Amino acid sequence: MPTTPPSSSAAATSGSSLGAAVLRKDVALVFSAVFLAALLGILTRPSAYLAAFWPANAVLLGLMVREARLARAHGWISAIAGYLAADFLTGGKPLPTLALTAANLCGVVAGVWLYARVVPGSRRLQRPLAILHLYCVTVVVALAAGLPGGLASAHFFGSSFSSGFVLWVSAEWVNALLVLPVVISAPTLPWRRWAAVARAELRQLEWERAAPLLALLAAQAAGMWVGGPGGVAFPVAALLWCALTYTVFTTALISFVSCTVQFAGAAAGFFDVPLEPVHAHSLVSIRLGIALLSLGPLAVAVSNASRAEALARLDRAVSHDHLTGVLARGAFLSHAGRLLNRLAGEGQGVAVLMLDVDHFKLVNDRHGHASGDAVLAGFAALATSALRPEDLVGRLGGEEFAAVLPRTSLDDAMHVADRLRARVAEEGFEVARGGTLHVTVSIGLVRVDDAAGMSIETLLARADEALYRAKAQGRNAVVRAVV
Structure with missing residues (x-):
């Protein structure tokens, strides 16, 4: 009867242990990311209504786009556990929680399916067309989540299906536009190295590189001081300057923070736009208007990075x-x-x-x-x-x-x-x-x-x-x- 050589058995055991370790790491990553992002979103949820900011879906989609192995059974189960744990921990009821989780997953599944059929460079925002792909994917993601989300809103929160659908789609699209680029463009670094890299970047920050950020702060302050709906567009020029100066990831992060500040300014009344749920049209309008501001800088940053990469390849070919x-x-x-x-x-x-x-x-x-x-x-x-x-x-x-x-x-x-x-x-x-x-x-x-x-x-x-x-x-x- 043939036997497995000891070396082969040891190698198989080692490979099995390594696979189990990777699986545990993946499960912990997906669960913790979804749990913390969902918990953050729940904290922004008005009483008896949907969350004003819900990053969990975009975070989950970004992780699965970056690492295809996460879009398997263990990843989906971990994500579901993260959604449920966050909602039950904050007093959520079983039926609404399950319905909202199903709506969230519909959008993420649609996004994963679409990105699996997009060229690899677009998955990490490395080509100019990546912004168009991002735009189209996020629209589909929002619609896929909005259909069951509208039904859940009508059944559990007393709104009409059309109102719930519009609010859900707009919120999902805004969250995807702002959060997804940050997640998928983030550099691949061990967590322990992020602090060291951030310190090194701050030490090397010179006036020329800090100027776009200072201009952005001034533009946002000016927009809030002037007020009115047009105030939300004041940071556009500064954001484009940031896109020409910084990397795609840094630009995505700056755009996210800038738009979040704009949302806060709108909520504080600086732009004279009513944001209560009963004013659904104004709420949707300001959400989309602010979020769409991020696409321009992202497109410039991606094009600038692609151009720099092409010039580097040309220089290497010549030199x-x-x-x-x-x-x-x-x-x-x-x-x-x-x-x-x-x-x-x-x-x-x-x-x-x-x-x-x-x-x-x-x-x-x-x-x-x-x-x-x-x-x-x-x-x-x-x-x-x-x-x-x-x-x-x-x-x-x-x-x-x-x-x-x-x-x-x-x-x-x-x-x-x-x-x-x-x-x-x-x-x-x-x-x-x-x-x-x-x-x-x-x-x-x-x-x-x-x-x-x-x-x-x-x-x-x-x-x-x-x-x-x-x-x-x-x-x-x-x-x-x-x-």
Whole structure:
């Protein structure tokens, strides 16, 4: 009778434990997020009426859009438990609670279904059309929740179906427009890192970057001071300025806070709009008017981010070697020249390496150019991993590479170069025809105490002379230039 090897059994047990841990984490995340968001919404609920602010549905939809695995049975059950727990904890009655929970879930189910059929970039607000998709999805979400919500309002709160439907749809749409972009555009970071990132951002906040926020505060204050329905539009220009300055997530967060302040101002009577439930038309109008203000800044922020990403890709394509991924010759010389100027101003030393793969022509002749390309790409990756993030690596042409090591002593530079030489000699590079191929590298090194008056071309020439001596000594060697 066949038996499972102990190693396989251990791996299966480990995988099962890991899966159970992820499941528990998902359940806790969905339950706590829905419970806390629903509890917050219940606190804004007028006596015997629906909540004025209900973020729970948008939070749940955002989580399931971000992580598709949450839109499974355990996620839905956890969400239902969160809704019920929040309502029962605050004195909700069973039948109304179940009816309202069902209405909430109808909207979320519709949103998850739609986003599953939208291009991935729109799911995280990474493409210009994402705002149009967001608009359309939130409309469907609001309508899907509004139909059962209107029935529940008519049955349990004594309103007409049409009135309950309109109020539910408008509230659901507003909540989705404001909360959903914040959730789906939020960066993926462990919770413990959020505080550290926020502190770092605040420390780096300069006047130019703080000015849009100050302008927004001034615009909102001016709108409330002037009053009238038009006062809600005063922050538009400042919000667009924020969108041109900050990331999509930050813009979504600022828009959410700004619109929330506008809602509070409307409730306090600054815009002369009656918000009591009996004035359903005014209530719906001010809700939609304020919420729709957030779409413009979001569209600008997404377009700005997409443009920046496209320019970054173009810059990388121009400045980096397409085969190896390191800097191309022109970009390397340009970056290295600027680095030398900066080091000269600081009075810092620098080391420059010239690296050449030994007998590379034989690699191409014996194993083919595809194998040669694989060796060059592998060598470049190895060289990059062996150096520091602040070091520069570039391909000058063919099998010849160069590196600039700022603020490096002679001993450290020699150690780095020899360690890289040894790693290349030990490494086996996978080639196109299968198997591995071993090569060696020769390195010429020059190091100066002060970069003042030095050009990158001069230092490369001296390192190249040392490289030729390394070749003459039998290759697979590091030779230092005499300065």
